[in-house]
Amino acid sequence: MILNIIYAFLTVSVLGTLFGFGLAFASKKLAIKKDERVLAVEDALPSANCGACGFAGCAAYADAIVNAAADITLCAPGGATTQVAIAEIMGLEATGGDSVKMVARVHCFGNDETSKKDFSYDGILDCNAAAILFQGDKSCKYGCLALGSCITVCPVDAITKGEDGRINVDKEVCIGCEKCVTVCPTGVMKMIPYDADYFIACNSNDKGAAVKRACTVGCIGCKICERKFPEAGYTVKNFLSEIDYTIEPEGRDKAAEACPTSCIRIAD
């Protein structure tokens, strides 16, 4: 009886010790030297794993920078600070790259009150699903479908849907990964500089009359902003005004007041 217990005890202890030493030996023998620079670069990256750089995550990007000489300017959330940190680790010059911080914004101000619908959509609550059906339920085929595919895809929860049915991006939270821009079927989600003062809250390339039929807050391409305020950086292309953010604007606020459909809105 006692012998049995001793046997059992011994067997399990011997097996356990054997496996323990085996594993310890194996971990020494099979240890893989990780490149210290990869770890350092990984630390410098924001760890948001958003995929904006085109790699599978921050770890994969760090690996690519060190081992495949990937471009160090690809991290949108990290911006200039990350770039400088990586450049230091890798012994490279920080080229600056695209150092203006960009944030996403919905270029549409239409909701159920302002915009007409062609039909009542009762399908899967997903913009891309809705867009398959006659490009969405809205009469305007350029506007925001407001079903929130961008909300789902946003890695930092910067996008919310307000009670007025409009999709808002919190620019303080937005890391500029452009995932929402990619997922948006109508292309109404566009990137603007973080410190942009105004933006055009419309994405419609329809002629003025067609825009007016579909929506009360769309850009009708009247060119008042372009003609009357030539210093403010507005250009109207395809019946849609665009703002040039690279110049020093003059009178951009006055143009916003003059806009007949007030679709030049403050980017707050």
Added chain:
Amino acid sequence: MSYIAIVITFVFINNFILTQFLGLCPFIGVSKNTESAIGMGFAVTFVMAIASVVTWLVYYYVLIPLGLTYLQTITFILVIASLVQLVEMIVQKISPPLYKALGIFLPLITTNCAVLGIALINVTNSYGLLESFVAGISAGLGFLLAIVLMANIRERLDLEDVPKPLQGVPVAFISGGLMALAFMAFDKALLTNLLG
């Protein structure tokens, strides 16, 4: 028992997840998208196959000669846990791509009940070494089948308008239950009809 019968038994009739309800933790945890479900499925298959062989060796060459068969459960856990760790290290060393595909799932299954289950079932059915190996692979493939089906269902469920209290894991369990009902169609009669 022929090898074909073992394969059919463990993939369909005694499917580890849908009939024996073993290994539900990774089944629910890693079935959110098909890609990781496939990775998990193959990792489990791999570990089950190796664990079947090693536990068979330990059982017949250590436990039986010493008359300590009642220690099988604790010994098997010990063997499987160390084995998975070792396999993880070896795979990381010799094949980084395979490690990337399977590696993150391996630690999750060190003490998985499905892996322990196949070791104990092999002993209970007194399978030979090769039979144990085939049973291990088949059980793993059964797991792969169930988890990939589940991942596909869950990907579609994500797009559906599920009532709030049921969203996520609850509706996954309900779907799993319905799948288990469907798998009840596979029973021993299938075996006799197919193989006589």
